[in-house]
Amino acid sequence: MDKFLIQGGRPLEGRVAVSGAKNAALPAMAATLLTDQPVILHNVPRVRDIGTLRSLLDELGVDSAVEHEEHGNRMEIQARRLLSPVAPYELVKQMRASVLVLGPLLARFGQARVSLPGGCAIGTRPINLHVKGLEMLGALIKVAHGYLDAKANGLRGANFKFDTISVTGTENLMMAAALADGVTVLENAASEPEVEDLANLLNKMGACIEGAGTGRISIRGVTRLHGAEHTIIPDRIEAGTFLVAAAITGGQLVLERSEPSHLTALIAKLEEVGVPIHTTPPRPGTFDCPVLEVRAGGPMRALDVTTQEYPGFPTDMQAQYMALMTQADGESVIKETIFENRFVHAPELARLGADISIDGRRAIVRGKTALTGAKVLASDLRASASLVLAGMAAEGETMIDRVYHIDRGYERIEVKLNKVGARIRRISEVP
Numbered sequence: 001m002d003k004f005l006i007q008g009g010r011p012l013e014g015r016v017a018v019s020g021a022k023n024a025a026l027p028a029m030a031a032t033l034l035t036d037q038p039v040i041l042h043n044v045p046r047v048r049d050i051g052t053l054r055s056l057l058d059e060l061g062v063d064s065a066v067e068h069e070e071h072g073n074r075m076e077i078q079a080r081r082l083l084s085p086v087a088p089y090e091l092v093k094q095m096r097a098s099v100l101v102l103g104p105l106l107a108r109f110g111q112a113r114v115s116l117p118g119g120c121a122i123g124t125r126p127i128n129l130h131v132k133g134l135e136m137l138g139a140l141i142k143v144a145h146g147y148l149d150a151k152a153n154g155l156r157g158a159n160f161k162f163d164t165i166s167v168t169g170t171e172n173l174m175m176a177a178a179l180a181d182g183v184t185v186l187e188n189a190a191s192e193p194e195v196e197d198l199a200n201l202l203n204k205m206g207a208c209i210e211g212a213g214t215g216r217i218s219i220r221g222v223t224r225l226h227g228a229e230h231t232i233i234p235d236r237i238e239a240g241t242f243l244v245a246a247a248i249t250g251g252q253l254v255l256e257r258s259e260p261s262h263l264t265a266l267i268a269k270l271e272e273v274g275v276p277i278h279t280t281p282p283r284p285g286t287f288d289c290p291v292l293e294v295r296a297g298g299p300m301r302a303l304d305v306t307t308q309e310y311p312g313f314p315t316d317m318q319a320q321y322m323a324l325m326t327q328a329d330g331e332s333v334i335k336e337t338i339f340e341n342r343f344v345h346a347p348e349l350a351r352l353g354a355d356i357s358i359d360g361r362r363a364i365v366r367g368k369t370a371l372t373g374a375k376v377l378a379s380d381l382r383a384s385a386s387l388v389l390a391g392m393a394a395e396g397e398t399m400i401d402r403v404y405h406i407d408r409g410y411e412r413i414e415v416k417l418n419k420v421g422a423r424i425r426r427i428s429e430v431p
C-alpha cells in the first residue's frame with residue numbers, strides 16, 4: 001500500500017490544472033447503459049473510482065476504450081448487449097457509487113442485481129431512497145443474500161419526492177425515468193452541478209429533462225436513447241482543495257480549467273477568512289474556462305461553517321476546511337449535517353498538533369496551533385486530502401499511510417502539488 005512522505009512548510013506557487021469531476025464522470029459512464037450506441041466522454045479524470053466503474057461495466061458486457069488526451073481521458077463506451085445484470089459485492093464494496101447502474105439497467109433491460117453497498121467510513125449511507133423511487137416507477141425490488149434484486153416490466157413515469165436530498169439517488173431516478181413511459185417529476189431533488197451535467201448528457205442522448213440544477217426535475221420518458229459526445233465539467237472539490245492548499249501554505253496559485261460558479265459558497269467563506277480570490281472571466285469569443293487566482297499569506301480568522309447540499313458549503317470540503325481552521329486565529333465550529341461520522345480525520349489532525357474536540361455532529365477547532373510532522377492514517381477520500389494539506393503546513397516530515405483512498409478521487413495529487421512547490425514523495429510498497 002502506498003504512502004506519502006511530505007516535507008512541510010513550503011508555500012505553493014504556480015499554475016495548476018483542475019481535472020474533470022469524478023462525481024460527474026461516474027453517472028455519465030452509468031448513463032451509457034441506456035443506449036446500444038457509442039457514447040464518447042472527454043475530460044474523464046484518471047482516478048481509481050473511474051477504473052472501478054469501468055471494471056463493473058466490463059462485467060456487465062459493455063465495451064469501452066480509453067485514450068489519453070491533453071486534458072484527462074477520452075472514453076468511448078458502448079453497451080450493445082447485456083452479458084450479466086449483476087453488480088457484484090467485490091466491486092460495489094470498493095465504491096458505493098456502483099449503485100448508479102441500478103436505474104439504467106432496470107430501464108433498458110428490465111433487470112438488475114446490485115450488491116448492497118454495506119458499511120462506509122463516513123456513515124451508514126443507505127440507498128432506501130433509490131429503491132423507493134424506482135418502486136414508484138414500477139420496479140419490483142427484493143433484498144436477498146446481500147443483493148438488491150430488481151425487475152421491471154416497463155417503467156412508468158411517476159411523481160416522487162425525496163425525504164432527504166440525495167445526489168446519486170436523483171441521478172439514478174433521472175436515468176431510469178429517461179426511458180420510462182410518461183412523465184416523472186422529482187421533487188426535493190439534488191441540484192448539484194454533477195446532476196445538471198448528467199441531465200445535459202442525457203438530453204444530448206435524446207432524453208427530455210427539464211429543471212436539472214434545481215430542486216424540481218421533470219423528465220418526459222422516451223422509447224430510445226442514442227449515442228452522444230460530452231465533456232465532463234471540472235471537479236469543484238479538487239479545485240476547492242487546491243484553493244485551501246494555497247491558503248494553508250500561505251502561497252499563490254492560479255487554477256486553470258476550473259468553474260468558479262460551482263464554488264461560490266467555498267470562495268465566499270475563504271474570502272471572509274482572509275484569503276483573497278480573484279476570478280478572471282474567459283476572453284470574449286473563446287471557449288476558455290475562467291481562471292481562479294488565490295493569493296494567500298495574510299492573517300486568517302477562524303469562521304464557523306455548516307455543510308449543506310448545493311449550493312451550500314459542500315460536505316466534501318469539510319475535512320479540508322477543518323485542516324485550514326487549525327491555521328486560522330480563533331475558534332471555529334464546523335457542523336456536519338449531511339453525513340454522520342464524518343470527522344475521522346480530526347484525531348489524525350490532532351496527531352499533527354491540531355486542537356479539535358468533537359461534540360456529536362460539531363467539531364470545535366481552536367487555532368492557530370503549530371503543526372508538526374507525524375505519522376498519520378488516511379481513512380477516506382476527503383479525510384486523506386485534509387491530511388495532505390495539514391502535512392504541507394506542518395514543520396518537518398509527515399507520513400500518510402493508506403493513500404489509496406486519495407487515489408480514488410484525486411488525479412495524482414502529489415504530482416500536481418509538487419509542480420507548484422510541494423515536496424511529497426510517494427512510497428510504493430509492493431504487497
Ligand code: UD1
Binds near residue numbers: 026097123126166194
Ligand atoms: C454524493 C457524492 C459524495 C458526496 C455526497 C453529498 C457521488 C458519487 N458522491 O454521494 O461525494 O459526499 O453526494 O454531497 O456523487 N441518503 C438516504 N437514503 C438514500 C440516499 C441517501 O438516507 O437512499 C442520505 C445519506 O445517508 C446522506 C444524505 O442522504 O445522509 C446525502 O447522501 P447522498 O447525496 O445520497 O450521497 P451520495 O449520492 O452517496
